[in-house]
Amino acid sequence: MDDEKVIDFTKLKYVLYVRKSSVDGERQIRSIPDQIAECQQLARRLGLNIVEVLEESQSAKKPNIRPVFRQMLTNIKKGIYDAILAWNPDRLARNMLEGGEIINMIDDEQLVDLKFVTHYFTKDANGKMLLGMAFVLSKQYSDDLSQKVGRGVGRRFTTEGKTPVPKYGYINEEGLYRPDNENGCRNFDLMCEAWQMRKTQTSIETISSYLNEQGLYRLVKSTGKRLFMDTQKLSDIFHDSFYYGVLNQAKQQVDLRELYDFEPAVSEDDWNHIQSLSYRRIKPSKPHTLAFYPLRLMVLCSFCGMSMRVGASTSRMKKKILYYRCDNKNCLRKKKSIRSKVIFVDFLYKFVADGLNFTEAEYNKYYEGISTITDQKRQKLRMELNSKRGVLKVVRREIDELTYKIVDYKHEDKIWISNRKRLDGFEDQEKELAQDVAKLEKLLADPERDKLSLEQFLNLSKNAVKIAKSPIPEVKDAFCRKIFLNLTVDEEKVSSYQLKPPFDVLLKHRQQLLGRDLRKS
Ligand SMILES: [Zn+2]
Numbered sequence: 001m002d003d004e005k006v007i008d009f010t011k012l013k014y015v016l017y018v019r020k021s022s023v024d025g026e027r028q029i030r031s032i033p034d035q036i037a038e039c040q041q042l043a044r045r046l047g048l049n050i051v052e053v054l055e056e057s058q059s060a061k062k063p064n065i066r067p068v069f070r071q072m073l074t075n076i077k078k079g080i081y082d083a084i085l086a087w088n089p090d091r092l093a094r095n096m097l098e099g100g101e102i103i104n105m106i107d108d109e110q111l112v113d114l115k116f117v118t119h120y121f122t123k124d125a126n127g128k129m130l131l132g133m134a135f136v137l138s139k140q141y142s143d144d145l146s147q148k149v150g151r152g153v154g155r156r157f158t159t160e161g162k163t164p165v166p167k168y169g170y171i172n173e174e175g176l177y178r179p180d181n182e183n184g185c186r187n188f189d190l191m192c193e194a195w196q197m198r199k200t201q202t203s204i205e206t207i208s209s210y211l212n213e214q215g216l217y218r219l220v221k222s223t224g225k226r227l228f229m230d231t232q233k234l235s236d237i238f239h240d241s242f243y244y245g246v247l248n249q250a251k252q253q254v255d256l257r258e259l260y261d262f263e264p265a266v267s268e269d270d271w272n273h274i275q276s277l278s279y280r281r282i283k284p285s286k287p288h289t290l291a292f293y294p295l296r297l298m299v300l301c302s303f304c305g306m307s308m309r310v311g312a313s314t315s316r317m318k319k320k321i322l323y324y325r326c327d328n329k330n331c332l333r334k335k336k337s338i339r340s341k342v343i344f345v346d347f348l349y350k351f352v353a354d355g356l357n358f359t360e361a362e363y364n365k366y367y368e369g370i371s372t373i374t375d376q377k378r379q380k381l382r383m384e385l386n387s388k389r390g391v392l393k394v395v396r397r398e399i400d401e402l403t404y405k406i407v408d409y410k411h412e413d414k415i416w417i418s419n420r421k422r423l424d425g426f427e428d429q430e431k432e433l434a435q436d437v438a439k440l441e442k443l444l445a446d447p448e449r450d451k452l453s454l455e456q457f458l459n460l461s462k463n464a465v466k467i468a469k470s471p472i473p474e475v476k477d478a479f480c481r482k483i484f485l486n487l488t489v490d491e492e493k494v495s496s497y498q499l500k501p502p503f504d505v506l507l508k509h510r511q512q513l514l515g516r517d518l519r520k521s
Contacts, residue, residue, distance in 0.1 A: 010047040012112055015072060015081040016040070019056040019091045020258060035087040038117045043085060048115065051081060073101070076111055083113035089134035099135025103128055167242055168218050168229065169265055177242075177256065179263050188265065190216045191243070195266035198238055198274050201330045203304035208234045235305035241386045244271040248382050272390035277306075293322065294477035295487070299343065301326040302490040303333040311337075324489065335491040343487060344468075347494040348480065352468045358461035362506060363454050378444060385440040392433045399426050483507075 018035045032055060043050050056068040069092075075081055084102075086092045092114075093099035105111040106123065114121045119134055121127050169191030170177040179188035190211055197207045208231045217226040241248065243265040245257035256262035266274075293310035301308050308324040315321050325337035402423045409416035460467070460482065467479045480487075485498040499507055 007112065009083075009113060009115075010049065012049065012082040013051045013080070014043065014048050014083045014085045014113075014115070015075070016043075016050050016053045016085045017056070017069070017072060017092060018053070018087065019066070019069075020255070035091070035117075039085050039087055042115065042117050046115070048085065050085065069098075073105070076105065083111065083115065085115045086117075088116055088118040089131060093135045099132060102135075103132060165247075166218055166220075167240075168216065168233075168237060169243075171219075176260055177262065185217075186214070187216055187218070188263075190214050191265045194234070194237075195243065195270060195274070198277075199270055201277060201328060203328065203330050203332060204231050204234050204238070205303055205305075205332060206330070231305055235300075238274060239383060239387050241271065241383065241390075244268045246386065248379050248386070253382060253386075268390075272394050275387045275390040276394040292473050292477075294340075294473045295324075295343070295480060296477075298480065298484065298486050299324045300486050300488045301328070301331060301333060302488045302495050304328045304331040306331070308337075308489070333491065338489050338491065342493055343489065344476070347487070348468055349465070352464040356461040356464045356507075358457065358506065360454065360458070363457045365506070381440055381444055385437065385444065388433055388437050388440065392430065392437060395426055395430050395433060399423065399430060402426065 016036065016039050018032050018039070020032050020035070036053060040050070042048070054068050054072055056066055072081070072084070076084075084092065089099075093102055102111065102114075106114070106128065113123070114131070119131070121131055166172070167177060169180055169188045171180040171182070172178075181188045194207050194211055197210070198204075208229050211229045211234075217228055219226055237243065241253075242256075244267060245255060245262050245264045247254045247256055257264070293312070296310055297307045299308045299310070300306065304326065306326065306328045308326050310322065310324055312320045312322050322340035323337045324340065324343070326333050327336075402419055406416050406419045406423070409419075411417075460479075464479075467475060470476050470479075483500060483503050485500050487494050487497045489495060498504070
């Protein structure tokens with residue numbers, strides 16, 4: 001360490017090297033623009049001079065050839081660059097062989113420095129050892145990946161007996177999703193149209209009937225049966241990142257765009273934008289008076305499938321009346337809002353009227369059940385996480401644009417004031433979304449987390465009525481969130497609902513009973 005010369009990093013010529021991995025396990029997929037942005041941020045902070053940005057586009061057919069990487073090493077030896085900046089060591093070297101090559105170049109002083117966003121490198125012995133470890137880890141990781149990719153795209157979809165996850169507009173050819181436009185059908189084109197319609201906020205109902213009119217179908221290979229579209233399926237589809245190229249599986253996400261010439265039905269930007277449409281309308285009207293409203297994002301409009309905005313108005317008796325309103329301007333709903341009484345008194349209290357009455361035996365079943373449902377649930381969570389990350393990106397872009405817009409105006413200027421208000425709103429959204437994203441990331445990292453203890457479980461069962469009827473909105477809200485995924489309301493009543501696992505199984509019996517009761521009343 002003593003013999004180390006003091007280096008002035010600001011005088012070095014850094015080359016920024018980016019490469020995207022095609023598959024990601026628990027880690028985030030960092031897109032190339034994201035990698036570049038984060039590296040540039042680091043460079044600004046440290047005062048580094050980036051002389052060139054090199055981008056490796058990876059070919060799935062020849063995964064071992066990285067022409068850009070080879071050229072970069074050659075140019076370093078020639079003295080064109082002094083140092084490398086990358087997002088993570090695993091972008092740079094995918095195995096110990098490549099890692100060793102880089103470490104040798106450092107020892108030979110051909111390479112003066114390495115900087116990473118996610119790894120702190122020092123040129124001393126410890127630093128080199130840590131870097132070596134990071135490379136070894138990335139080797140394990142990429143071995144693991146190639147296995148996963150093989151499994152994901154090849155065997156798992158075809159020969160393992162499992163049918164591929166079917167997707168509207170696509171056919172699965174030997175594990176690869178291809179546009180379904182053959183034999184005179186337009187299934188793929190129709191799905192592309194569907195996404196564009198959604199982008200202009202056309203209601204799910206309208207799009208669904210349009211697709212059916214146009215003859216969209218999905219063929220079940222084994223039976224030759226044709227399945228048609230409905231609003232429930234379509235509303236799930238509009239949250240599925242598969243349609244722009246990221247396939248969600250239980251254990252991982254696979255970026256199909258990096259694996260083969262996958263043809264997306266919607267661009268990533270449009271997809272992000274569409275995700276933001278269903279979140280944006282939920283904002284409380286005054287961003288800084290954050291009253292607590294129960295069931296935010298949980299109550300869906302039966303006409304368009306969008307979540308309804310929660311709000312409160314004051315009656316003549318000075319009583320606060322809570323309501324849920326559909327703000328989608330393309331929705332065909334006539335009575336836009338519905339009182340919360342319909343949800344709580346008419347539906348929920350009836351639902352829990354006899355208590356949930358679970359037993360210890362049922363708890364054990366629940367506990368067993370939860371590990372088998374985890375995969376499916378993780379897939380759902382990951383989908384939600386993707387969707388929220390997309391929205392967050394859109395919101396952050398809007399914040400950037402607005403900030404830029406008002407920078408030249410005085411604070412008392414009307415333009416400044418009105419934009420400042422919008423900016424406040426977006427900043428609240430950003431905060432909320434960032435929290436949600438963090439929560440989801442945590443949840444995905446630790447699936448055991450939301451298991452209830454036996455005590456909690458039996459308490460929930462015993463006290464269901466009391467909890468549901470609690471005068472504290474936060475308590476009511478938490479209770480509903482434990483049991484329901486969502487509630488769908490038409491103009492008069494709760495018309496359907498989805499239960500969260502394991503209650504979807506445990507309450508099946510009750511559900512049927514209740515269905516009868518509701519119809520009677
Ligand atoms: Zn609606």
